[in-house]
Amino acid sequence: MAYGVIPSGFELKRLPEILADIEADNVATFGPGVIQTAASPLGELNGLHSDLAAALWELALSVYQSLDPDQAEGVRLDQVAKLRLLTRAPGEADIDFRQAITNAGRARIDMNDLSQALSALAGVTWVQTFVNETDTTDVDGIPRQHVAVAIIGGDDDEIAKTIRAYVVPGIGTYGNSTIETTIEGFCRSIKVIRPAEIAVEIEADVLARPDRNGCPPPSALAIASGLADALTGAGRPRNGQAVTEYLIRQAIESRYPNIEVNEVRASIVPTSPGAVPVAIGFFQIMAVSVDRITIAVA
Incomplete structure (x- = not known):
């Protein structure tokens, strides 16, 4: 049987197999009458030799696995990620970081890599990447063959260098916001979207009912807090995304199955809430806080 690196992967030679091979070699050398029971001097030497050899095989397997992003862990996984110009985000678990490295379930490898790298930069709290590969300006105003990065937080120079590592020359x-930086001795102008945060006020009329176990529905304040959580942080709506009934309904009803949204009103502060949708510009992003959310429970 073949051991070590083979076409199907790495085949580990285990202790019983190692010991059996050593004993067979002794028989071939000293004859079939050789005494190598476990308590015999030769048997003890066989056991010591096989233990040392098994440890080396385990080490070889560990080295092999450490080069595979599907098997590497911890610091070694961080080292493998550097080959993809990726850095682990603060608190990111091995399983999530591994998916980012291998692009598991992701079709747009380049843009996901860029988002991953930018998210890992110190001070970055939110990032969204866009690409227009067509021959005309798209609905968001992104020119043809251009990449747009919308980002909140982070150091301008670090952001520019990271973008340049993923956006090849010839792609705008x-x-x-324009960041002037020097990369490998060349002056570069990197444009990014620094979205202006637009405070919005939201009102929602909801119908509340007990859940299947008879537990009472959440309070209006709890619903407002849940909605605020859904519309803030890393998972907040992207820049240019309007305040719509669908957005609010999805945020509330997916979190609270026993809550049904009947009507949504919203506005840009300080205007009083009215009919939705409320448009948000591509260079803007909605800013939501619980004190500007009113939930009327029926």
């Missing part, structure tokens, strides 16, 4: 960058 689009945004409302």
Whole structure:
């Protein structure tokens, strides 16, 4: 049987197999009458030799696995990620980081890599990448063959260098903020979107009922807090995304199955809430806080 690196992967030679081979070699050398029981001097030497050899095989397996992002762990996984120009985000678990490295379930490898790298930069709290590969300006105003990065937080120079590592020469960058930086001795102008946060006020009329176990529905304040959580942080709506009934309904009803949204009103502060949708510009992003959310429970 073949051991070590074979076409199907790495075949580990285990202790019983190692010991059996050593004993067979002794028989071939000293004859069939050789005494190598476990309590015999030769048997003890066989056991010591096989233990040492098994430890080396385990080490070889560990080295082999450490080069595979599907098997590497901890610091070794971080080292493998550097080959993809990726850095682990603060608190990111091995399983999530591994998916980012291998692009598991992701079709747009380049843009996901860029988002992953930017998210790992110190101070970055939110990032969204866009690409227009067509020959015309798209509905968001992104010119043809351009990449747009919308980002909140982070150091301008670090952001520019990271973008440059993923956006090849000949592909333009689009945004409302220009970062002048030097990369490998060359001056570069990298455009990014620094979205202006637009405070919005939201009102929602909801119908509440007990859940299947008879537990009472959440309070209006709890619903407002849940909605605020859904519309903030890393998972917040992207820049240019309007305040719509669908957005609010999805955020509330997916979190609270026993709550049904009947009507949604919203506005840009300080205007009083009215009919939705409320448009948000591509260079803007909605800012939501629980004190600007009113939930009327029926």
